[in-house]
Amino acid sequence: MTDDLYPTQTLATALHTMADSDQPPVMDVEHVLREGRHSLVRRRMAALGGGTAVLAASALAVGTLTGMGSGVGGGSEPAASSTSYVVDPHDPVVTHWQFAYVPPGMIAYGGYDPTDEQVSTMMESESGRFQLELTPMQAPIAIGGKGASAPTQKVPVKVPGTTTAYWLGYGNDRIILSNGEGGEMADLALRLKSGQWVQIGVNNLEERKDWKEQALKAAASLVKKDRSVPMPFRVAEVPQSFKPLPGGNALHKNGLTNADIGFRLGQDQHAPTVGIFAFTTGAEKIPAQHGTEYTCRDSNGLTVCVSVSDPEPKELKAVGGARGLLDRVTSLGNNPANWTTDVFH
Structure with missing residues (x-):
């Protein structure tokens, strides 16, 4: 963890604190993506006695x-x-x-x-x-x-x-x-x-x-x-205004998949963001975050979701909204042998 996030705590103590704390009342999609990437580490440290971590539908x-x-x-x-x-x-x-x-x-x-x-x-x-x-x-x-x-x-x-x-x-x-x-x-x-x-x-x-x-x-x-990093889905015909956020997730642990990527809708650093999540169908619950909406469907053994901050950005409306973006996503299933690095095509 970075020193400016937890300047006086050990990593284990900081992660225990994260696992026990409540989520902020309002969350944007980029924050949800970041929290998901912490979930595996939080789960691991919570297992050492720090409490039960609430996992987003994404992982490290x-x-x-x-x-x-x-x-x-x-x-x-x-x-x-x-x-x-x-x-x-x-x-x-x-x-x-x-x-x-x-x-x-x-x-x-x-x-x-x-x-x-x-x-x-x-x-x-x-x-x-x-x-x-x-x-x-x-x-x-x-x-x-x-x-x-x-x-x-x-x-x-x-x-x-x-x-x-x-x-x-x-x-x-x-x-x-x-x-x-x-x-x-x-x-x-x-x-x-x-x-x-x-x-x-x-x-x-x-x-x-x-x-x-x-x-x-x-x-x-x-x-x-x-x-x-190969991903368990492809995304077709991504608009030029959708700029992929660096990083992302694709985890296959104990037979279960968790993955996500994010987009910034425009060149501006403060432009709105959307996320695409995928996880093994039935393995997770859709995270209930105030201020964030999820549109999902089951496909090829995975549940695929588009997450978007409310209200819906105009750039997303132009492609048919969350459902329109979701229709561009092809699930590659729960087997990593079928995943790809050809994510955007």
Whole structure:
């Protein structure tokens, strides 16, 4: 998280506060998009005792590496060149940090949110339980914060390519913590030779006996390379006045999809915005936000929605309103193998 958002709190404490707090009474679409991108992190921290987070119908940005269907399969050694990472101009969602090594039995996903520090890459086991999450940080999580989930010590470890590496500890060199969902988790803090701080979260580590070895090997493979994030829908005939917002979301976790992109309706930074959401049908409720309207339909296993601030902007009315924009969206379904970086066509 950025220091100006939470200047005196640890990341864990700040996220607990976010999870427990009520939403503002009036929200614009861009704010809804940003809140959705925080939802995965809030869910994870809330599971540590911070309360129940109310999730929007979107989630943290996650997509797949190009070149191998829906993702890079396990056992991949570090890429020899940047040709493994492709940026598609038809896709507004680009991630900047990657794991060059993917442990056997895992698939690499990733994403990016330019408004805040967020997960850049997630790796999931084929079962969808064991996970590694890479998060660029402006500074490491503070040691010695209050609360049962706040780390109290640094447990040093050697990771090639870093100047500092340690597990977050909770007394007597204990690095494993309950994830609040019947599993266990651990967090690895790294300072790369470039000076960049990175945190790698290991979730449901009990699923894999070699979790520590694989997490450290993946941590040693980090590269700063751009690549496009495949999305579970296409949008046809986007008007020139609709400017895609940078960033976006596409998550497939435990068999469920959550995704979104946003548009600014005009060149002005203060122009109104609209959002397109998609999630596995039946998996989420439409978020009830005062001042924001949702128009939705079920298609190909996904529920696709257009969100728009009330009153409806004139630029949106010109294309048939929210329903007209929704008619331009084609659902690609719940299987990431069918997703695309050719989002706008």
